Amino acid sequence: MNQQFFTPALALLLGLLVGYMAHRFQEERRRQKDQSKAEDILKGASEQARLIEIQARDNALKVMQDAEKELKERRHELNQDESRLQKRRTELDDRVEKLESREQVLNKRQSTVDRRANEVDKKYEEQIEKLQEISQMTTDEARELILAEVEKDARGDMARIIRQIEAEAREDGEKRARRLIADAIQRVASEHVSEVTSKIVPLPNDDMKGRIVGRNGRNIRAFEQAAGVDVIVDDTPEAVTISCFDSVRREIGRRAMARLTLDGRIHPAHIEKIIKEETKAVDKVMAEAGEQAAYDAGVRGLKPEVLRMMGRLKFRTSYGQNQLAHAVEVAKLASILAAELGANIEIAKMGGFLHDVGKAMDHNQEGTHAMLGAEFCRRYGVNEKVVNAIASHHHEVDQESVEAVIAEAADAISGARPGARREDLEAYIKRIRALEELAASFKGVQKAYAIQAGREVRIIVRPEDIDDFTAGKLARDIAKQIEETMQYPGQIKVIVIRETRAIDYAK
Secondary structure, eight states, X not given: OHHHHXXXXXXXXXXXXXXXXXXXXXXXXXXXXXXXXXXXXXXXXXXXXXXXXXXXXXHHHHHHHHHHHHHHHHHHHHHHHHHHHHHHHXXXXXXXXXXXXXXXXXXXXXXXXXXXXXXXXXXXXXXXXHHHHHHTOOHHHHHHHHHHHHHHHHHHHHHHHHHHHHHHHHHHTHHHHHHHTGGGOOOSHHHHOSXXXXXXXXOSOTHHHHHHHOXXXXXXXXXXXXXXXXXXXXXXXXXXXEXXXXXXXHHHHHHHHHXXXXXXXXXXXXXXXXXXXXXXXXXHHXXXXXXXXXXXXXXXXXXXXXXXXXXXXXXXXXXXXXXXXXXXXXXXXXXXXXXXXXXXXXXXXXXXXXXXXXXXXXXTSOSOHHHHHHHHHHHTTXXXXXXXXXXXXXXXXXXXXXXXXXXXXXXXXXXXXXXXXXXXXXXXXXHHHHHHHHHHTSTTEEEEEEEGGGTEEEEEEOTTTOOHHHHHHHHHHHXXXXXXXXXXXXXXXXXXEEOOOOOOOOO
């Protein structure tokens, strides 16, 4: 039994020993293999490290060589800069030495000049003292005497030059005269017509005035604001007055007030409605009036905008002459003149018809009516010769054709014919009196008389206060003051009369 038990045990022990020896053998082989691999890796790393070290040495050597090269270049540049600086320093030192020597020379010269200047001043004072002793006059007295003589000669020369210029101006004649009065061309309504600025609207009874005014004046304020006019309610029986410088707004206000008084319904909402309707009605009337006027004048080819603008002249007057009727009359006169002279009838007729279209413009626009009308017609494609006739009919630009001259002549004929224009007597008397008072307000004026219906003013001056030179200056000053402060048609001639009388008695 013991033998049976021992044999398997011995076999197991031998098996374990063989297994252990086999395992040890495998571990030893694995260890040798890993060691061999590690040695290979270590050998490769050593080789790579050696290569890197060699490359690093090469790069370091190259960097050192580049640095030495750059250092040599910088040293060379520094040497060159140092040489230039040394050269500049030497030049500056030489220049400083030269400046110092020049300054010394200038100081010597300045001393000499100062000494001579003192000597000259001293001799000048001695000469002045000797001259004062000889002439028995002080310096101020001599200066006043010389200035008086120079002023006397200058006044004589100035008077002679002024007379020569005036003679040349008279020789130029009408052309120069038109240039002198060009600034007097007026356009706005208050300057063209001052007496026709209101319309009277009849009322069915005086009770209507209270309804027009309304409670606390609300109706009249609404009417004035909507129509842009002034409503004057005074003691005139059964009538109110519509006042406005704009003739179109005045006509709209008159028509609206007439409708309101007939209707009887007067309140702000109804007032605004009536005024809008009358504004459209007046626009239509103006358009129809422009078309009818062009037909009457025989003018064709004008655009509707131009005809509507011409229709506004239906409500414009100048010294009582209706401007639209005046335009038609000028067109017919220009047509006749052009036919007689062999000029272009159509251009002359159109220029005469459109010459005052600028008067229909809003008075807030800047410019004379001739230039505004010319620009307006040019914008709507009117012939350039016609545009020139419009712009030049008051000689604000040069006339470029005979048709422009014909249009100007026709305008003058229409305005100057007997009965064409009139002036209110009261306004006329006020203008004459204002003209005389303006002339008499100047210093040295003894009397002033306005003659030739206010186209000429004669001024008599005191000869002891006004000399010949001052007389001419006084005439120009008075003319300038008239231009700036007064409104008048055409031109006013200013004549200054200076009369000196010597009286004695034989006993």
